[in-house]
Amino acid sequence: MIKLKKLTKQADNKLILRGVDLSIKKGETVAILGPNGAGKSTLLKVLATLIKPTSGQVMINGLELRKNQIMIKKLLGYLPHSSLLYDHYSPLENLVFFGNIYGVKDVEKKARKLVKDVGLSFFLNEPVKNFSRGMIQRIAIARAIIHEPEILLLDEPHTGLDQGAISILNNVILSMKEKGTTTLMVTHDFKQAAEICDRVIIVKNGIIVDDFKVEDRNLRFVTEKYEFQVEGAS
Numbered sequence: 338m339i340k341l342k343k344l345t346k347q348a349d350n351k352l353i354l355r356g357v358d359l360s361i362k363k364g365e366t367v368a369i370l371g372p373n374g375a376g377k378s379t380l381l382k383v384l385a386t387l388i389k390p391t392s393g394q395v396m397i398n399g400l401e402l403r404k405n406q407i408m409i410k411k412l413l414g415y416l417p418h419s420s421l422l423y424d425h426y427s428p429l430e431n432l433v434f435f436g437n438i439y440g441v442k443d444v445e446k447k448a449r450k451l452v453k454d455v456g457l458s459f460f461l462n463e464p465v466k467n468f469s470r471g472m473i474q475r476i477a478i479a480r481a482i483i484h485e486p487e488i489l490l491l492d493e494p495h496t497g498l499d500q501g502a503i504s505i506l507n508n509v510i511l512s513m514k515e516k517g518t519t520t521l522m523v524t525h526d527f528k529q530a531a532e533i534c535d536r537v538i539i540v541k542n543g544i545i546v547d548d549f550k551v552e553d554r555n556l557r558f559v560t561e562k563y564e565f566q567v568e569g570a571s
Protein backbone atom coordinates (compact mmCIF):
# COMPACT_ATOMS: atom_id res chain seq x y z
CA MET A 338 0.00 0.00 0.00
CA ILE A 339 3.02 2.31 0.33
CA LYS A 340 5.48 1.94 -2.50
CA LEU A 341 8.61 4.04 -3.07
CA LYS A 342 10.69 3.68 -6.19
CA LYS A 343 14.12 5.29 -6.58
CA LEU A 344 13.07 8.18 -4.37
CA THR A 345 15.56 11.04 -4.13
CA LYS A 346 15.50 14.38 -2.37
CA GLN A 347 18.04 17.08 -2.98
CA ALA A 348 18.31 20.35 -1.02
CA ASP A 349 21.06 22.98 -1.27
CA ASN A 350 23.11 20.77 -3.60
CA LYS A 351 23.02 18.01 -1.03
CA LEU A 352 21.47 14.66 -1.85
CA ILE A 353 19.55 13.85 1.33
CA LEU A 354 17.71 10.79 -0.02
CA ARG A 355 19.75 8.88 -2.55
CA GLY A 356 17.37 6.39 -4.14
CA VAL A 357 15.00 4.80 -1.64
CA ASP A 358 13.09 1.69 -2.72
CA LEU A 359 10.54 0.47 -0.22
CA SER A 360 7.31 -1.45 -0.13
CA ILE A 361 5.06 -1.52 2.95
CA LYS A 362 1.91 -3.62 3.27
CA LYS A 363 -1.33 -2.49 4.87
CA GLY A 364 -1.27 -3.07 8.62
CA GLU A 365 2.50 -3.30 8.97
CA THR A 366 4.21 -1.46 11.84
CA VAL A 367 7.63 -0.38 10.64
CA ALA A 368 10.42 1.29 12.63
CA ILE A 369 12.86 3.53 10.78
CA LEU A 370 16.21 3.61 12.55
CA GLY A 371 19.40 5.42 11.60
CA PRO A 372 21.98 7.94 12.82
CA ASN A 373 21.36 11.71 13.06
CA GLY A 374 21.18 13.32 9.64
CA ALA A 375 20.54 10.03 7.81
CA GLY A 376 17.39 11.35 6.11
CA LYS A 377 14.69 9.70 8.24
CA SER A 378 12.60 12.82 8.93
CA THR A 379 13.02 13.88 5.32
CA LEU A 380 11.60 10.54 4.19
CA LEU A 381 8.62 10.97 6.52
CA LYS A 382 8.05 14.55 5.29
CA VAL A 383 7.94 13.37 1.68
CA LEU A 384 5.33 10.77 2.63
CA ALA A 385 3.37 13.37 4.61
CA THR A 386 3.29 15.48 1.40
CA LEU A 387 5.09 18.34 3.18
CA ILE A 388 8.05 18.36 0.81
CA LYS A 389 8.29 17.25 -2.79
CA PRO A 390 10.71 14.55 -3.85
CA THR A 391 13.34 15.50 -6.42
CA SER A 392 12.84 12.31 -8.40
CA GLY A 393 11.32 8.87 -8.11
CA GLN A 394 7.84 7.63 -7.43
CA VAL A 395 5.64 7.45 -4.33
CA MET A 396 2.44 5.41 -4.46
CA ILE A 397 -0.02 5.28 -1.55
CA ASN A 398 -3.01 2.94 -1.83
CA GLY A 399 -2.37 2.73 -5.55
CA LEU A 400 -2.46 6.54 -5.92
CA GLU A 401 0.50 8.49 -7.21
CA LEU A 402 1.42 11.00 -4.46
CA ARG A 403 2.29 13.83 -6.84
CA LYS A 404 -1.17 13.83 -8.43
CA ASN A 405 -3.42 12.98 -5.46
CA GLN A 406 -2.10 15.05 -2.56
CA ILE A 407 -5.47 16.11 -1.15
CA MET A 408 -6.91 12.61 -1.20
CA ILE A 409 -3.76 11.12 0.28
CA LYS A 410 -3.53 13.74 3.05
CA LYS A 411 -6.87 12.52 4.43
CA LEU A 412 -5.44 9.03 4.87
CA LEU A 413 -2.46 10.26 6.87
CA GLY A 414 -1.83 11.07 10.50
CA TYR A 415 1.52 12.82 10.94
CA LEU A 416 3.31 13.48 14.21
CA PRO A 417 6.37 15.67 13.56
CA HIS A 418 9.07 16.85 15.99
CA SER A 419 7.04 19.99 16.65
CA SER A 420 3.56 19.52 18.11
CA LEU A 421 1.57 21.65 15.59
CA LEU A 422 -0.72 22.62 18.48
CA TYR A 423 -2.04 26.12 19.10
CA ASP A 424 -0.51 27.45 22.31
CA HIS A 425 -3.44 29.49 23.45
CA TYR A 426 -5.96 26.72 22.82
CA SER A 427 -6.79 24.02 25.33
CA PRO A 428 -6.47 20.30 24.44
CA LEU A 429 -10.22 20.21 23.74
CA GLU A 430 -10.08 23.29 21.48
CA ASN A 431 -7.01 22.02 19.64
CA LEU A 432 -8.52 18.61 18.98
CA VAL A 433 -11.89 20.04 17.90
CA PHE A 434 -10.07 22.46 15.57
CA PHE A 435 -8.01 19.73 13.89
CA GLY A 436 -10.92 17.28 13.87
CA ASN A 437 -13.03 19.84 12.02
CA ILE A 438 -10.35 20.24 9.35
CA TYR A 439 -10.78 16.54 8.61
CA GLY A 440 -14.58 16.62 8.89
CA VAL A 441 -14.66 14.29 11.90
CA LYS A 442 -18.20 13.48 13.06
CA ASP A 443 -19.19 14.06 16.72
CA VAL A 444 -15.88 15.84 17.01
CA GLU A 445 -16.28 17.20 20.53
CA LYS A 446 -17.25 13.81 21.97
CA LYS A 447 -14.31 12.24 20.20
CA ALA A 448 -11.91 14.97 21.36
CA ARG A 449 -13.00 14.49 24.99
CA LYS A 450 -12.48 10.74 24.73
CA LEU A 451 -8.99 11.17 23.25
CA VAL A 452 -7.95 13.64 25.96
CA LYS A 453 -9.11 11.05 28.49
CA ASP A 454 -7.28 8.25 26.65
CA VAL A 455 -4.00 10.18 26.86
CA GLY A 456 -4.59 10.81 30.57
CA LEU A 457 -5.15 14.58 30.52
CA SER A 458 -8.86 14.98 31.33
CA PHE A 459 -7.94 17.09 34.32
CA PHE A 460 -6.38 19.65 31.94
CA LEU A 461 -9.13 19.53 29.31
CA ASN A 462 -9.67 23.31 29.27
CA GLU A 463 -6.19 24.63 30.19
CA PRO A 464 -4.22 26.39 27.45
CA VAL A 465 -1.46 24.06 26.24
CA LYS A 466 1.14 26.83 26.59
CA ASN A 467 1.35 25.92 30.29
CA PHE A 468 1.94 22.24 29.58
CA SER A 469 5.14 20.27 30.07
CA ARG A 470 6.86 18.71 27.06
CA GLY A 471 5.44 15.26 27.78
CA MET A 472 1.91 16.61 28.19
CA ILE A 473 2.19 18.43 24.86
CA GLN A 474 3.43 15.24 23.22
CA ARG A 475 0.41 13.36 24.58
CA ILE A 476 -1.99 15.88 23.04
CA ALA A 477 0.03 15.94 19.81
CA ILE A 478 -0.47 12.16 19.56
CA ALA A 479 -4.23 12.62 20.05
CA ARG A 480 -4.17 15.30 17.33
CA ALA A 481 -2.44 12.96 14.88
CA ILE A 482 -5.11 10.26 15.26
CA ILE A 483 -8.38 12.19 15.71
CA HIS A 484 -9.47 11.45 12.12
CA GLU A 485 -8.59 7.73 12.42
CA PRO A 486 -5.95 7.77 9.70
CA GLU A 487 -5.17 4.65 7.69
CA ILE A 488 -1.48 5.50 7.78
CA LEU A 489 0.40 6.86 10.79
CA LEU A 490 3.70 8.67 10.29
CA LEU A 491 5.42 9.21 13.63
CA ASP A 492 8.69 11.10 14.04
CA GLU A 493 10.34 10.15 17.33
CA PRO A 494 6.97 9.83 19.09
CA HIS A 495 8.35 8.50 22.40
CA THR A 496 10.63 11.49 23.01
CA GLY A 497 9.77 13.26 26.25
CA LEU A 498 7.19 10.73 27.38
CA ASP A 499 7.17 9.16 30.83
CA GLN A 500 6.58 5.42 31.32
CA GLY A 501 2.81 5.88 31.61
CA ALA A 502 2.64 7.87 28.39
CA ILE A 503 4.90 5.38 26.59
CA SER A 504 2.45 2.59 27.31
CA ILE A 505 -0.49 4.81 26.30
CA LEU A 506 1.24 5.54 22.98
CA ASN A 507 2.18 1.91 22.39
CA ASN A 508 -1.38 0.81 23.10
CA VAL A 509 -2.68 3.45 20.67
CA ILE A 510 -0.35 2.15 17.94
CA LEU A 511 -1.19 -1.50 18.63
CA SER A 512 -4.95 -0.93 18.75
CA MET A 513 -4.79 1.03 15.50
CA LYS A 514 -2.80 -1.84 14.01
CA GLU A 515 -5.68 -4.18 14.89
CA LYS A 516 -7.96 -1.96 12.84
CA GLY A 517 -5.58 -2.26 9.88
CA THR A 518 -3.63 0.99 10.30
CA THR A 519 -0.13 1.05 8.81
CA THR A 520 2.50 2.77 10.96
CA LEU A 521 5.91 4.15 10.07
CA MET A 522 7.80 5.25 13.12
CA VAL A 523 11.15 7.04 13.11
CA THR A 524 12.89 6.37 16.40
CA HIS A 525 16.18 6.23 18.27
CA ASP A 526 14.51 4.09 20.92
CA PHE A 527 15.34 0.50 19.94
CA LYS A 528 13.39 -0.91 22.88
CA GLN A 529 10.14 0.66 21.69
CA ALA A 530 10.91 -0.35 18.10
CA ALA A 531 11.32 -3.99 19.13
CA GLU A 532 8.30 -3.77 21.40
CA ILE A 533 5.72 -2.62 18.86
CA CYS A 534 7.13 -2.98 15.34
CA ASP A 535 7.08 -6.06 13.17
CA ARG A 536 9.70 -4.77 10.79
CA VAL A 537 12.77 -2.50 11.00
CA ILE A 538 14.37 -0.41 8.30
CA ILE A 539 17.81 1.10 8.78
CA VAL A 540 18.57 4.31 6.90
CA LYS A 541 22.12 5.55 6.51
CA ASN A 542 23.36 8.36 4.27
CA GLY A 543 20.02 8.64 2.51
CA ILE A 544 19.54 5.00 1.56
CA ILE A 545 18.08 1.88 3.15
CA VAL A 546 20.94 -0.35 4.25
CA ASP A 547 18.91 -3.03 6.01
CA ASP A 548 15.30 -4.17 6.18
CA PHE A 549 14.27 -7.07 8.39
CA LYS A 550 11.44 -8.57 10.41
CA VAL A 551 11.37 -8.43 14.20
CA GLU A 552 10.19 -11.54 15.95
CA ASP A 553 9.38 -12.06 19.64
CA ARG A 554 10.17 -8.41 20.45
CA ASN A 555 13.84 -9.30 20.09
CA LEU A 556 15.63 -6.11 21.16
CA ARG A 557 19.04 -7.74 21.01
CA PHE A 558 18.54 -8.75 17.40
CA VAL A 559 17.60 -5.14 16.48
CA THR A 560 20.59 -3.70 18.36
CA GLU A 561 23.04 -6.13 16.76
CA LYS A 562 21.73 -5.43 13.26
CA TYR A 563 21.99 -1.67 13.90
CA GLU A 564 25.49 -1.86 15.31
CA PHE A 565 26.63 -3.93 12.35
CA GLN A 566 25.24 -1.46 9.80
CA VAL A 567 25.84 1.85 11.51
CA GLU A 568 28.61 1.60 14.02
CA GLY A 569 30.64 -1.34 12.72
CA ALA A 570 30.83 -0.21 9.13
CA SER A 571 32.08 3.32 9.81
Ligand SMILES: Nc1ncnc2c1ncn2[C@@H]1O[C@H](COP(=O)(O)OP(=O)(O)OP(=O)(O)O)[C@@H](O)[C@H]1O
Nearest residue numbers: 348349351353371372373374375376377378379380
Ligand atom coordinates in the same frame (compact mmCIF):
# COMPACT_ATOMS: atom_id res chain seq x y z
N1 LIG B 1 15.53 21.91 3.83
C1 LIG B 1 16.78 21.44 3.92
N2 LIG B 1 17.80 22.08 3.30
C2 LIG B 1 19.05 21.60 3.38
N3 LIG B 1 19.39 20.50 4.05
C3 LIG B 1 18.44 19.84 4.70
C4 LIG B 1 17.08 20.26 4.67
N4 LIG B 1 16.35 19.40 5.41
C5 LIG B 1 17.22 18.47 5.88
N5 LIG B 1 18.47 18.75 5.46
C6 LIG B 1 19.67 17.94 5.74
O1 LIG B 1 19.39 16.61 5.37
C7 LIG B 1 20.01 15.69 6.25
C8 LIG B 1 18.96 14.73 6.77
O2 LIG B 1 18.06 15.40 7.65
P1 LIG B 1 16.89 14.64 8.41
O3 LIG B 1 16.21 15.66 9.27
O4 LIG B 1 16.07 13.90 7.44
O5 LIG B 1 17.72 13.62 9.30
P2 LIG B 1 17.23 12.56 10.39
O6 LIG B 1 17.66 11.21 9.92
O7 LIG B 1 15.80 12.74 10.70
O8 LIG B 1 18.13 12.95 11.65
P3 LIG B 1 17.80 13.04 13.23
O9 LIG B 1 17.99 11.65 13.76
O10 LIG B 1 18.86 13.95 13.76
O11 LIG B 1 16.42 13.57 13.43
C9 LIG B 1 20.70 16.53 7.30
O12 LIG B 1 22.05 16.62 6.96
C10 LIG B 1 20.02 17.87 7.20
O13 LIG B 1 20.91 18.90 7.55
Ligand SMILES: [Mg+2]
Nearest residue numbers: 377378379492
Ligand atom coordinates in the same frame (compact mmCIF):
# COMPACT_ATOMS: atom_id res chain seq x y z
MG1 LIG C 1 14.77 13.47 12.35
